[in-house]
Amino acid sequence: MGSNHLILTLEDISFNYSGGPKVLADLDLQLFKGDRIGLMGPNGSGKTTLFQIIMGLLKPSYGSIEIYNTPRKTEKDFIDVRKKIGLLFQDADDQLFSPTVLEDVAFGPLNLGKSRDEALEISLNTLNFLGLSGFEDRITYKLSGGEKKLVSLATVLAMEPEVLLLDEPTSGLDEKTKITLKNVLTRLDLSYIIISHEIDFLADITDHIYTMGNGKILFDQEVHAHQHVHAHPHGAYVHEHK
Amino acid sequence: MxxxxxxxxxxxxxxxxxxxxxxxxxxxxxxxxxxxxxxxxxxxxxxxxxxxxxxxxxxxxxxxxxxxxxxxxxxxxxxxxxxxxxxxxxxxxxxxxxxxxxxxxxxxxxxxxxxxxxxxxxxxxxIFSIGHAMHQLKIPKKIVHLFFFTYRYIHAIYREYLRLKNSIKIRGFIPKTDLHTYKTYAYMVGMLLVRSFDRAHRVHNAMLCRGFKGDLYSLKKFxxxxxxxxxxxxxxxxxxxxxxxxxxxxx
Structure with a gap:
């Protein structure tokens, strides 16, 4: 793949929270257009931290970030990044802050400089796309957990990003909502990285599943076309089938 | 409320x-x-x-x-x-x-x-209309935001409070006039403050990710x-x- 298909490159990224041990250590990652990556790893292995570094919410203590062929260092550099990369937070309550669904979904487009009418149209279309028509005037903090998650996704998609970073999108969702989410992600022509503990979910909608450990991404776990339907004894952790 | x-x-x-x-x-x-x-x-x-x-x-x-x-x-x-x-x-x-x-x-x-x-x-x-009306009347942005977020997060903090209250309740806490009760309440208030602070931080991050530059736009026309x-x-x-x-x- 040529360099014009390269979306982001992380090189030698290290990060530690003040006074704490290294969460990320010499981490490398490349994301190309069309990549659909699943990311697994134990709690505290730095998955969420990695997302926040890509979005510029945290600054690495060492290493370089290049997104769309531009080095990104300062807060200013990342303003542009956030227009193209959408992050779905782990907790939908963090993401939704407007009183009504419509206002929350329109928040992003309005920030991008769209007119009121354009923002309205985009928002309604996005809600429609996610099967949330009729939710416009619902009060965000009164939605159910699954609805909150889908509305959060709507707020991210309304910005028409090229890349999605989804942080445990299935946590707390029932089977039906999970299937909705799966369908939505399959229909979207986007590159994405998904953090999840559910290997079956990842196997269905990603091409590669990587694991995080020792502050790095371990690239040796390709998704093989292995069909096995069973309650997984290994749960969310790395394992091999021979 | x-x-x-x-x-x-x-x-x-x-x-x-x-x-x-x-x-x-x-x-x-x-x-x-x-x-x-x-x-x-x-x-x-x-x-x-x-x-x-x-x-x-x-x-x-x-x-x-x-x-x-x-x-x-x-x-x-x-x-x-x-x-x-x-x-x-x-x-x-x-x-x-x-x-x-x-x-x-x-x-x-x-x-x-x-x-x-x-x-x-x-x-x-x-409340939201009041906020936007304040904005259109050229009241300083910071005051409008303060007003708006105070209102929005009273709910969040209140719910956080209910969660904490339930969690001490299910472990058999009954308020009395003693040091244990005061200490528990003090912890609760402390936790509430710290958690609200953290949440505010995460919400701000989420807003930044969606291109927030310090302006709130209204969909309503007065x-x-x-x-x-x-x-x-x-x-x-x-x-x-x-x-x-x-x-x-x-x-």
Whole structure:
């Protein structure tokens, strides 16, 4: 793949929270257009931290970030990044802050400089796309957990990003909502990285599943076309089938 | 919590929030500055009429007036005794002065008149509209944001509080008058603060990710209709009459 298909490159990224041990250590990652990556790893292995570094919410203590062929260092550099990369937070309550669904979904487009009418149209279309028509005037903090998650996704998609970073999108969702989410992600022509503990979910909608450990991404776990339907004894952790 | 009345329908509900804000502001200034009882009683009556027009249920009205009047009660405990002036009568060794009683009465009337107007405003307008009206009236952005987020996150903090409360309840906590209870409550308040701070941080991050640059845009369009003009003129005339009565000492 040529360099014009390269979306982001992380090189030698290290990060530690003040006074704490290294969460990320010499981490490398490349994301190309069309990549659909699943990311697994134990709690505290730095998955969420990695997302926040890509979005510029945290600054690495060492290493370089290049997104769309531009080095990104300062807060200013990342303003542009956030227009193209959408992050779905782990907790939908963090993401939704407007009183009504419509206002929350329109928040992003309005920030991008769209007119009121354009923002309205985009928002309604996005809600429609996610099967949330009729939710416009619902009060965000009164939605159910699954609805909150889908509305959060709507707020991210309304910005028409090229890349999605989804942080445990299935946590707390029932089977039906999970299937909705799966369908939505399959229909979207986007590159994405998904953090999840559910290997079956990842196997269905990603091409590669990587694991995080020792502050790095371990690239040796390709998704093989292995069909096995069973309650997984290994749960969310790395394992091999021979 | 506060918005439950905003969905009722009355003449006042349909008015432009910008007009309502301006009127409440001017009304409050005149009432705060007024000293004559004729004017103050007039403003109180006026406030009552407005609240009635806004169809605020009596129960809600009283619920909202109680906190203010509790505060005023404290003023009544001190003001009549500490204000210098002509002695009305003695309560034990303490002298109650005429000026002190007048002063306390004025404060009571003023605060209640203003509260009535504010209740009519808040009860008849969704909070978000008030925020946007403030924005359109060119009130500094920071104040509008503060207003808006305070409102939004009172809910979040309240829910956080309920969660914490439940978590101590299911572990058999019964409040008593002892150190254990105080300590538990202190932990709870501390946790609430820390958690709210963290949440605020995460929400801000989420907003940054969606391109927040310090501006909140509104999807609503306000329009000033005939109704608005008529009521605005009427209210202005009333406020001016109150002002004239105060300063020209008419009646």
């Amino acid at each position: 506060f918005e439950e009345l905003a969905n009722n329908d009355s003449f006042i509900h349909g008015l432009d929030p910008r007009g309502k804000l301006i009127i409440v502001f001017l009304f409050s200034i005149v009432v705060a500055a007024a000293d004559r009882f004729q004017v103050l009683l007039g403003s109180l009556t006026f406030g009552l009429l407005i609240v009635l027009t806004a169809k605020v249920p009596a129960r809600e009205l009283i619920k909202r007036l109680i906190p203010v009047n509790m505060l005023i009660l404290f003023l009544w405990l001190f003001l009549p005794f500490t204000f210098g002036g002509e002695t009305l009568f003695f309560m034990g060794p303490l002298a109650v002065t005429r000026e002190g009683v007048f002063y306390a009465t004025r404060i009571s009337i003023k605060s209640n008149a203003m509260m009535l107007m504010l209740i009519a405003l808040v009860a008849s307008t969704p 329009s000033f209709k005939t109704n608005d003009i008529v009521s605005m003129v009427f209210m202005m005339v009333m406020i001016v009459i109150m002002g004239v009565m105060e300063w020209a000492q008419i009646i």
